[in-house]
Amino acid sequence: MAFTTIAGCGLAGNRTLPCFNGVRFLKPASSGLIQHQKCFRGLVVMAATVVAPKYTTIKPLNDRVLVKIKTSEEKTAGGILLPATAQTKPQGGEVVAVGDGRTIGDNKVETSVKVGEQVVYSKYAGTELEFQGSSHILVKDDDIVGILEKDDVKDLKPLSDRVLVKVTQAEERTTGGLLLTEAAKERSSIGTVVAVGPGRLDDEGSRKPLSITPGSTVLFSKYAGNEFKSADGSDYIVLRASDVMAILS
Numbered sequence: 001m002a003f004t005t006i007a008g009c010g011l012a013g014n015r016t017l018p019c020f021n022g023v024r025f026l027k028p029a030s031s032g033l034i035q036h037q038k039c040f041r042g043l044v045v046m047a048a049t050v051v052a053p054k055y056t057t058i059k060p061l062n063d064r065v066l067v068k069i070k071t072s073e074e075k076t077a078g079g080i081l082l083p084a085t086a087q088t089k090p091q092g093g094e095v096v097a098v099g100d101g102r103t104i105g106d107n108k109v110e111t112s113v114k115v116g117e118q119v120v121y122s123k124y125a126g127t128e129l130e131f132q133g134s135s136h137i138l139v140k141d142d143d144i145v146g147i148l149e150k151d152d153v154k155d156l157k158p159l160s161d162r163v164l165v166k167v168t169q170a171e172e173r174t175t176g177g178l179l180l181t182e183a184a185k186e187r188s189s190i191g192t193v194v195a196v197g198p199g200r201l202d203d204e205g206s207r208k209p210l211s212i213t214p215g216s217t218v219l220f221s222k223y224a225g226n227e228f229k230s231a232d233g234s235d236y237i238v239l240r241a242s243d244v245m246a247i248l249s
Contacts, residue, residue, distance in 0.1 A: 048128040048135065058131060060099040063111055063141040067119060067126075068134055069093040091226065092120040092148065096136070107205030111141045112159045118148040120156065120238070123226055145226055145238045146197070153228040153236050158197035163212055163244065165191035165220065167227075167235040189222050190248065191237065200241075210241050219246040 051058070060066050070093045095117050101110040113119055126139035146156040146164065158164050168190045193216045199207040212218065225239030 048130045051129055051131040053132070056132075058097060058129070058136075058138075060097055060138060062099045063102040063109075064099045065095055065111055065113060065119075065139055065141055065144060066097040066129075067093040067121065067137050067139060068096050069128075069137055071135075091123055091145075091228075092118065093137070094118055099141075101141075104201060104205035105203060109201060109205045113141070113144055113147060118151075120145045120148060120153075120226070120228075152231045154194065154230045154232075154234065156195065156228075156236075156238065158195055158238060160197050161200040161210060161241045162197045162238050163193055163210070163218075163241055164195040165218065165225075165237050165239065166194050167191040167237055169235075187222070187227075187235075190217065190219055192217055194236070196241075212241055212244060212247070217248040218244045219248060220244050 058066055095113050095115050098111045098113065098115060101108055103109070121137065121139050122143045122145060125143035126137040129136045129138060142160060144159055145162060146158045148156055153164075154166070156164050168188045193212055193214050195214055196210050196212055199209045202208050220237070220239055221243040224243035225237040228236045228238070230236055
């Protein structure tokens with residue numbers, strides 16, 4: 001279940017201002033700046049919609065898809081227990097129900113995925129639900145990035161007009177030869193296309209194939225797409241074809 005932690009500071013004689021996430025605000029007083037503030041414990045606000053137990057099924061409408069979210073990893077590969085703040089928010093899961101699709105022009109278009117498939121969806125898409133004791137998310141078909149036929153992002157099958165790119169490793173040194181720390185390295189905006197989707201639907205409900213082909217070296221928009229790391233530590237990104245700015249050769 002998704003939640004948000006809000007932290008603030010109590011009022012001390014109406015002489016303090018609230019603080020959030022460790023940022024404290026001070027205001028002048030007759031005797032100078034206020035020096036003491038008492039913080040209270042964080043409040044947890046539920047963000048997921050809880051579906052009452054009396055409802056046993058959820059039927060998505062139109063082109064919406066219900067996905068059971070894959071549980072976050074609670075331990076690192078080395079067995080170290082991760083605190084809740086350090087756990088990676090899941091971006092994938094299993095399709096448990098699909099809508100009947102949508103109508104474009106005179107054509108009825110079914111959803112791109114089927115019940116039982118493992119999928120990856122856009123990071124900020126959909127509505128999260130707590131249903132039958134498990135976390136689910138209801139997303140539009142177009143918000144599903146791709147299908148995971150194997151348990152590694154490098155084998156992802158992109159959907160719609162998306163492309164899967166293996167990102168070129170960032171430079172470890174400056175042009176002057178100085179070694180860059182991890183924090184100082186900029187994410188590379190160049191990579192090799194691994195797979196492409198079938199294309200976006202046109203106004204008549206037909207797929208228009210992409211002009212980008214696997215094996216091409218491309219330059220893509222710096223802040224686009226969804227980033228992933230494969231089992232071997234390589235960086236991948238899934239982005240829309242419109243976010244690919246050029247082909248390098």
